[in-house]
Structure formats: C-alpha cells, structure tokens
Amino acid sequence: xxxxxxxxxxxxxxxxxxxxxLYSRNxxxxxxxxxxxxxxxxxxxxxxxxxxPVLYLVAxxxxxxxxxxxxxxxxxxxxQYAAYIAPALLAVSAxxxxxxxxxWNVFFKMNFAKLxxxxxxxxxxxxxxxxxxxxxxxxxxAMYATGFTAVMGMMGLITTPWALLLIPASVLIAxxxxxxxxxxxxxxxxxxxxxxxxxxxxxxxxxxxxxxxLSVYPTAVQxxxxxxxxxxxxxxxxxxxxxVFTAATxxxxxxFVVMIVLGMLLTTGRLRTLxxx
Amino acid sequence: xxxxxxxxxxxxxxxxxxxxxxxxxxxxxSFEVPAGESFGLLGPNGAGKSTxxxxxxxxxxxxxxxxDIMGLDPEQHxxxxxxxxxxxxxxxxxxEDLKVRDNLIVYGRYFGLPLxxxxxxxxxxxxxxxxxxxxxxxxxxxxxGMKRRLTIARSLINDPKILLLDExxxxxxxxxxxxxxxxxxxxxxxxxxxxxxxxxxxxxxxxCDRLIVVDSGSIMAEGSPSSLIKQYSTREVLExxxxxxxxxxxxxxxxxxxxxxxxxxxxxxIYTNDGESALxxxxxxxxHPITSLVRRASLEDxxxxxxxxxxxx
Amino acid sequence: MSSxxxxxxxxxLSPSGLxxxxxxxxxxxxxxxxxxxxxxxxxxxxxxxxxxxxxxxxGTPVVYLFAxxxxxxxxxxxxxxxxxxxxxxYLTFVAPALLVTAAIMVANEExxxxxxxxxxxxxxxxxxxxxxxxxxxxxxxxxxAVAVRLIFTCGIYFLIMMLFGAVPEATGWLAAVVxxxxxxSFGLPLMAYAAGIEEEKGQFPMVMRFxxxxxxxxxxxxxxxxxxxxxxxxxxWLSPLWHGTELGRxxxxxxxxxxxxxxxxVVYLVxxxxxxxxxxxxxxxxxxxx
Numbered sequence: 001x002x003x004x005x006x007x008x009x010x011x012x013x014x015x016x017x018x019x020x021x022l023y024s025r026n027x028x029x030x031x032x033x034x035x036x037x038x039x040x041x042x043x044x045x046x047x048x049x050x051x052x053p054v055l056y057l058v059a060x061x062x063x064x065x066x067x068x069x070x071x072x073x074x075x076x077x078x079x080q081y082a083a084y085i086a087p088a089l090l091a092v093s094a095x096x097x098x099x100x101x102x103x104w105n106v107f108f109k110m111n112f113a114k115l116x117x118x119x120x121x122x123x124x125x126x127x128x129x130x131x132x133x134x135x136x137x138x139x140x141x142a143m144y145a146t147g148f149t150a151v152m153g154m155m156g157l158i159t160t161p162w163a164l165l166l167i168p169a170s171v172l173i174a175x176x177x178x179x180x181x182x183x184x185x186x187x188x189x190x191x192x193x194x195x196x197x198x199x200x201x202x203x204x205x206x207x208x209x210x211x212x213x214l215s216v217y218p219t220a221v222q223x224x225x226x227x228x229x230x231x232x233x234x235x236x237x238x239x240x241x242x243x244v245f246t247a248a249t250x251x252x253x254x255x256f257v258v259m260i261v262l263g264m265l266l267t268t269g270r271l272r273t274l275x276x277x
Numbered sequence: 278x279x280x281x282x283x284x285x286x287x288x289x290x291x292x293x294x295x296x297x298x299x300x301x302x303x304x305x306x307s308f309e310v311p312a313g314e315s316f317g318l319l320g321p322n323g324a325g326k327s328t329x330x331x332x333x334x335x336x337x338x339x340x341x342x343x344x345d346i347m348g349l350d351p352e353q354h355x356x357x358x359x360x361x362x363x364x365x366x367x368x369x370x371x372x373e374d375l376k377v378r379d380n381l382i383v384y385g386r387y388f389g390l391p392l393x394x395x396x397x398x399x400x401x402x403x404x405x406x407x408x409x410x411x412x413x414x415x416x417x418x419x420x421x422g423m424k425r426r427l428t429i430a431r432s433l434i435n436d437p438k439i440l441l442l443d444e445x446x447x448x449x450x451x452x453x454x455x456x457x458x459x460x461x462x463x464x465x466x467x468x469x470x471x472x473x474x475x476x477x478x479x480x481x482x483x484x485c486d487r488l489i490v491v492d493s494g495s496i497m498a499e500g501s502p503s504s505l506i507k508q509y510s511t512r513e514v515l516e517x518x519x520x521x522x523x524x525x526x527x528x529x530x531x532x533x534x535x536x537x538x539x540x541x542x543x544x545x546x547i548y549t550n551d552g553e554s555a556l557x558x559x560x561x562x563x564x565h566p567i568t569s570l571v572r573r574a575s576l577e578d579x580x581x582x583x584x585x586x587x588x589x590x
Numbered sequence: 591m592s593s594x595x596x597x598x599x600x601x602x603l604s605p606s607g608l609x610x611x612x613x614x615x616x617x618x619x620x621x622x623x624x625x626x627x628x629x630x631x632x633x634x635x636x637x638x639x640x641x642x643x644x645x646x647x648x649g650t651p652v653v654y655l656f657a658x659x660x661x662x663x664x665x666x667x668x669x670x671x672x673x674x675x676x677x678x679x680y681l682t683f684v685a686p687a688l689l690v691t692a693a694i695m696v697a698n699e700e701x702x703x704x705x706x707x708x709x710x711x712x713x714x715x716x717x718x719x720x721x722x723x724x725x726x727x728x729x730x731x732x733x734x735a736v737a738v739r740l741i742f743t744c745g746i747y748f749l750i751m752m753l754f755g756a757v758p759e760a761t762g763w764l765a766a767v768v769x770x771x772x773x774x775s776f777g778l779p780l781m782a783y784a785a786g787i788e789e790e791k792g793q794f795p796m797v798m799r800f801x802x803x804x805x806x807x808x809x810x811x812x813x814x815x816x817x818x819x820x821x822x823x824x825x826x827w828l829s830p831l832w833h834g835t836e837l838g839r840x841x842x843x844x845x846x847x848x849x850x851x852x853x854x855x856v857v858y859l860v861x862x863x864x865x866x867x868x869x870x871x872x873x874x875x876x877x878x879x880x
Contacts, residue, residue: 041792042791042792042796044792044796045792045795045796048795048796048799048800049799051799051800052799052803055803055804055807056803056807059807059808059818060807060812062817062818062819063807063812063813063814063817063818064662064666064812064813066813066817067665067666067669067675067680067813067817068665068666068669069669071665191639192638192639192641192642195639195642195646196642198646199645199646199649202649202650202653203653203657206653206654206656206657206658206661207653207657207661211657211658211661211662212661212662212664212665216660216661216664217661
C-alpha cells in the first residue's frame with residue numbers, strides 16, 4: 001500500500017444526476033447478491049412457492065368443481081369451474097409472492113438481518129437496493145407463473161395460444177404489488193404492524209371474484225371490490241386465459257401501470273426520508 | 278505534485294446538529310480531521326457518537342450545520358462519498374445467507390468492483406483478518422471476534438481512504454481486542470484515516486492521535502490523550518474503598534489530601550501527583566480503607582472530571 | 591434453618607425491607623404451579639399483540655363465513671337446488687370446517703416460530719429454566735397459554751357462526767370444543783417438531799405449504815372428501831382437520847355418521863395431542879438440559 005497521498009485523492013468530484021443521492025446505477029450488484037444467497041438457501045422452500053397454487057387448483061378444481069359444475073366465463077360462454085378459478089389463483093399467487101417478498105422479506109432484512117444497513121454504507125443508494133430486490137421478486141414470480149401455466153396446460157385448461165400471455169401479465173401484477181409493498185413496509189416498525197398487511201390481503205383474496213362471480217354482491221360492494229387491485233388482476237388473467245379481450249382489458253392493464261408508477265414514487269420518496277433524513 | 282497534506286482536512290464538520298423532535302442527539306459540534314490521522318469520539322452510551330458516525334457515513338442527514346467529506350457533502354453525493362469510505366458499524370451486519378469469502382466479494386460488488394479485482398482482494402483480506410482457513414465457512418459458525426474481524430476486512434474491500442469504526446472492540450475478549458488493535462495499527466501505518474468511537478479509555482489511548490470527548494451531543498474537550506490527561510487530571514490517582522455505606526462519610530474526612538477529591542458511590546478517588554505519599558497521609562490520619570490502589574491517571578478520570586460521571590455505567 | 595438462610599437478615603439492598611419468601615417455599619410452589627407461572631409469562635407476552643389476536647379472531651370468521659358461506663354458497667346451492675350438501679345449506683356444511691381450520695391456523699402460528707425462538711432467537715425459555723421451574727413445566731405452560739388463546743378464538747368464531755345462522759343444532763357449541771382439541775392435536779406434534787429445530791432453514795414455511803395447506807384442501811372442508819379420487823382421500827383420513835371437521839358437523843347439524851366413527855375421531859384427536867405433548871416435554875428437557 002502506498003503511503004503517499006496526493007491532493008486529488010482528497011478532493012472528490014461530485015456528479016449532479018437526477019436521483020444522484022439515491023441511485024448509483026448498480027442494482028445488478030444487489031441482484032447478484034440475491035442470486036448467490038439463493039444458492040445457499042433451501043431449494044425446497046423455493047419450489048414450495050410453486051406447489052401451493054397448484055394444490056389449490058387441483059383440490060378446488062376437482063372437489064369444488066364437482067359441486068359447482070360449469071360457470072359463466074368472461075365471454076359469456078360456460079366454462080369448467082377449474083378453468084374459471086385457475087387464472088384467479090395465478091393472480092393471487094402473483095400478489096402473494098410479490099407482497100411477501102416486498103414486505104416480510106424486506107422487513108426482516110431491514111430490521112433483523114441489517115442487510116440493507118451494510119449495503120447502504122457502500123456506494124449503493126437506496127434506489128439500487130429497491131430496484132434490485134423488486135427485480136428478484138419478479139424473477140421468482142415469472143418462474144412460478146411459467147410453472148403454473150404449464151400445469152394448467154397439463155390439466156387441459158388452456159384452449160388458446162393467448163394463454164402464453166398469462167406469464168408476462170402475472171409479472172405485471174406482481175410488479176404493481178411489489179412496488180407498493182416496499183413503500184408500505186417502510187412505515188412499519190413492529191411485527192404487529194406487519195400483521196395488518198394480512199388483514200388487507202385475506203379479504204381481497206376471498207372477495208375479488210376469485211372463487212365466484214362478483215354478481216353475488218350488491219352494487220355498492222361490487223364498486224369497492226372493483227377499486228381493489230386484485231380484482232383487476234383476476235379479471236385480466238381470466239380474459240387472457242380464454243382469449244377474450246374487451247375495452248376492460250386495457251383498463252386492467254392501465255390500472256397496474258398506474259399502480260407501478262405510483263408505487264415506485266412512494267417507495268423512492270420513502271427511501272429518501274428513511275435513509276437520508 | 279506532492280502537496281503538503283498534513284494540514285488538509287478530509288473531514289470537516291461545522292456546527293453539526295441532528296435533532297429528533299426536541300431531542301438533540303448531536304448538538305452543534307465542529308471538528309476537523311486531517312488525512313492520515315486517527316481520530317476518536319469518546320463518550321458514554323447515548324452521547325451521540327453513533328449518530329455523528331452515521332452522518333459522516335452519509336446514511337443519516339443533518340438538521341443543521343455543514344459537513345464536508347473530501348470536498349463533498351455526503352447528503353448530496355452519498356454514493357460518491359461512500360465509495361471512499363470503509364464502515365464498521367457498531368453491530369456486525371454480515372450477510373448470514375452467504376459464506377465468509379462471498380461476504381467480501383458481494384460487498385465489493387456494491388462498489389461496482391470487478392470480480393478480477395475482488396477475488397484476489399478477498400483472499401488478501403481474509404489473510405489480513407486471519408480468516409483464510411474459514412473462507413468457505415458460514416458466518417453463523419464464526420466466533421464474535423472472527424465476525425468482527427470479517428466486518429473490518431469487509432470494510433476494506435474498496436481500499437477506503439477513511440475508515441469509520443463504531444465501537445470496534447465492544448463485546449470482545451481481551452485477546453481478540455489486541456488482535457484487532459494490531460490490525461488497525463497497520464492500517465494507520467498505511468495512511469488510512471481512522472475515525473473511531475469507543476467508550477474504552479485504553480482503546481482510545483492505544484489508537485487515537487487526537488480525540489473529542491462527547492457528552493449529551495456536545496464536545497466537552499478536545500486534544501491528544503496525553504494532553505487531555507495533563508490538562509484535566511493529575512499524574513496519579515489513589516483509589517480508596519471504605520464499603521458502600523461509608524465512602525461518602527469518609528470523603529469528608531479526607532479533605533485536603535491530594536489536589537482534588539471525587540467521592541463515587543463505590544469508592545473515593547484522590548487526584549495527586551504522588552499516590553504513595555497520599556496513601557501514607559490517609560493511613561497516618563488513622564483511616565483504614567478496605568482496599569487501596571495507586572494508579573496512573575487515565576482518560577476515564579478526564580471524563581469523570583468533565584461530566585461528573587463514569588463512562589461505562 | 592438459621593435466619594441467615596431464609597433471607598431475614600437485612601442486607602441493605604432493600605431499604606423497604608422487602609423479603610422474598612424462603613427458597614424451600616419457592617421450590618414447593620414451583621413444583622406445584624410451575625406450568626401456570628410459565629403460562630402466565632406466555633399470556634402476558636401475547637398481550638403485546640393482543641389487538642392483533644382480537645382483530646383476527648373477529649375478522650377471520652366474518653370474512654370466511656361471508657366469502658364461502660354466502661358467496662361461494664350461491665354457486666353451490668344454485669346447482670344443488672337449494673338442497674346444499676346432504677340436505678343442509680352450504681353455509682351450514684362449511685361453517686364447522688372453517689371453525690376447525692381457524693383453530694389449526696392459530697396452533698400453527700403459536701407452536702412454530704414462538705417455540706423455536708424460545709430456544710434460539712429470543713431465548714425466553716432459558717430464563718425460567720434457571721428458576722425452580724422444570725423443563726417439562728415450561729413445555730406445558732406454553733401449551734396452556736396457547737390453549738387459552740384457542741378457547742378465546744374458537745369461542746368468538748362460534749358466536750359469529752350463530753349470528754350467520756350456521757348452527758341448527760343445540761349441541762353446536764361442542765363443535766367449538768372439538769376445534770380447540772383439534773388445534774392441540776395438530777399443534778402439539780408441531781410443538782415437538784419445532785422444539786427439535788437447531789437451525790432455521792425455512793422449515794415453517796414448508797410446514798405451511800406442505801402440511802397445513804394440503805390438510806386444508808384435502809380434508810373435506812369446503813367440499814366433501816368423497817368428491818376427491820381415492821388416491822388422495824388417505825390425506826383426509828390421516829388429517830386431524832378431517833376428524834375434527836366431521837365431528838364438528840355431527841354436533842353442529844346432526845350430520846349422519848356411525849357412532850363408532852365419531853369415537854374414532856375423538857380417540858385419534860386425543861391420541862395425537864397426547865403423543866405430541868409427551869414428545870415435546872422430552873425434547874424440552876433434553877434441549878434445556880444441554
């Protein structure tokens with residue numbers, strides 16, 4: 001090591017980029033860390049994330065299908081109950097995965113493993129960390145969605161090539177939830193507060209036209225559910241699964257695009273207050 | 278080309294203040310750290326040391342004041358400033374999901390360093406931290422001292438010019454502390470600027486060229502360890518214990534012995550330049566402490582003098 | 591016994607002269623009531639998330655009974671010609687199953703991470719272990735505290751079932767008792783398992799996904815077990831959830847079932863609970879004695 005210190009060593013040059021204090025264009029280092037950590041983690045845990053929605057599809061499709069029979073599909077045509085719930089389960093799985101990764105996982109790494117503390121003492125900015133973590137969550141989500149779509153195919157629930165779009169659409173849904181989830185987690189201080197996330201997720205899972213059509217509810221309740229993101233996700237995937245597209249398809253997609261933009265703004269703003277206050 | 282750098286500050290803080298609502302964690306402190314110096318922040322728990330460290334590290338903003346790290350404001354140019362720092366936080370935050378060597382490599386990636394540099398560098402640092410034989414081990418399996426050394430090795434992955442150490446040896450056994458001090462000394466010899474917080478006097482005396490004594494967010498005194506002792510204490514200290522209930526009463530009867538007297542709940546301290554003769558004076562007066570000890574004055578006494586209380590409570 | 595040993599000497603550490611009762615008395619009481627003391631400890635720490643418990647105890651039944659018993663029921667009952675399943679409405683059919691499922695969810699929550707954390711992360715077992723309490727009293731105390739929470743949650747669940755009009759029979763309240771027992775017969779083996787975990791490697795998410803979820807889906811909860819092919823029905827037969835649900839249905843709407851089968855349900859549930867408890871006590875003793 002040289003002991004000579006020159007003047008320019010002691011005088012740094014700053015750049016004035018947009019978000020310069022939050023972002024150093026190095027999210028890939030965070031992604032690299034995540035992939036390396038995955039190697040040492042339990043692969044069965046990874047696989048199990050894929051198994052859960054498949055179990056739901058098999059059990060509910062066969063068992064409940066026997067009780068329910070056929071229901072009305074997006075185009076008005078009758079479809080098997082299994083074909084009705086499959087896209088809904090995929091949307092739920094995209095939501096669950098993204099929310100888990102961006103809330104509990106982030107909460108743990110932030111408060112217990114102190115992982116982000118170490119990262120933020122380097123030249124990384126908080127936005128590098130956020131983008132890296134969201135990318136990892138979406139990568140995992142895309143893998144699960146591919147597997148689930150394959151299972152749908154094996155069960156004879158896919159009748160149109162449009163169904164391949166289920167995969168990117170699931171990623172879109174996951175992105176919407178993940179970008180918001182991280183911002184919301186930044187407000188959380190204790191495990192008890194984290195539990196409240198479940199209180200929102202559970203009714204959304206059960207009420208968003210996942211297992212039965214929205215027409216069951218009075219109009220006012222329908223409006224509330226139609227304002228929630230999961231319903232748009234379920235409807236979007238349900239339309240794709242049978243290849244029936246309407247003006248509503250564009251609304252569903254737009255809903256998630258807006259959600260991603262607002263979520264990223266929220267997350268970035270929160271990171272600024274949290275880490276640079 | 279070579280300029281006189283001894284007067285050039287790498288860190289300059291002016292009227293630095295950090296308030297959380299009414300509470301001021303750091304209250305209007307100013308200091309300069311020249312390149313290559315080993316600079317200490319000394320104070321009890323909650324004095325504001327770690328907050329000051331986080332501000333220097335560019336991960337905590339300030340309420341008031343100015344902060345300049347190598348010519349840049351860490352709040353505006355966080356990534357650029359942090360790229361030149363090595364940070365050893367108070368609590369190890371190693372990545373438990375990764376192996377020992379991977380911890381170093383992955384951390385280096387955060388600085389955008391290439392693998393061709395990081396692989397040999399990681400091995401070099403493992404050598405430095407005496408952890409070469411543990412390269413493939415899980416972080417979980419390391420002892421406290423090993424984790425601390427790994428955290429320090431990690432902080433050096435980017436060849437930092439400034440190393441921030443927040444209580445580097447708290448919680449370590451004496452042997453592990455000495456090993457660490459030796460490593461830090463080598464870094465200092467290599468020209469790295471060390472900024473460290475501690476509440477151990479011996480550590481400050483061993484490692485710091487200059488230090489500030491901080492209490493309740495303010496600077497109480499500033500100087501080299503020896504100059505602080507000279508300024509705020511006598512050469513020797515006589516410690517007397519009369520038993521918990523009698524210390525205060527005895528202190529009254531000891532007036533006049535030595536230059537100054539401090540009655541603590543558990544003992545009485547007499548500041549004097551000649552401890553042995555002070556002790557003779559005490560026994561000559563017919564007082565018989567349960568134990569007595571003559572020692573050299575330390576920074577602990579400086580702190581006691583300045584704040585009226587002990588450093589580690 | 592000299593006065594010194596019983597602590598009557600004023601040591602000056604307690605200016606008010608407070609004295610603990612003598613050690614032999616502490617030992618005697620610990621021997622008799624130790625489990626209760628530890629149960630109190632766990633219940634007090636549950637107060638830290640008391641509002642979460644209350645909110646989920648009320649929210650879960652409302653949401654599930656509404657979604658399944660009214661929402662999904664509209665599809666099922668429409669097809670079955672308002673006959674529902676086995677001559678009762680789908681709401682009546684599904685309610686006891688949801689009640690027992692809720693008990694299992696609570697047991698899964700309280701007997702997984704908290705047990706492992708007691709040994710490993712938060713180490714709450716190590717404090718009482720240094721007191722006169724025995725290791726198996728710690729295990730039993732934890733179990734008692736969770737049983738209290740189960741009674742609370744299942745009691746509220748049952749009341750809300752009544753409000754939904756999902757319980758036709760007067761013996762219906764026994765379904766809530768069954769749910770508590772069922773929670774323990776699933777939870778105590780889990781407790782024994784959790785007490786043996788030395789290193790956290792994602793075991794509990796695995797339990798959730800490979801045990802709890804399949805149990806819920808293949809135990810004849812939201813549809814009769816008979817609708818499933820023979821190859822997977824054995825999951826139901828092994829599942830405490832199936833035994834609890836069927837027994838709950840017997841009490842709640844007089845579900846037709848041979849008496850011997852009801853006896854099998856009871857024996858199976860109690861046996862699982864007792865076996866889990868015994869193994870858990872052994873593991874606590876071994877782990878804390880290390």
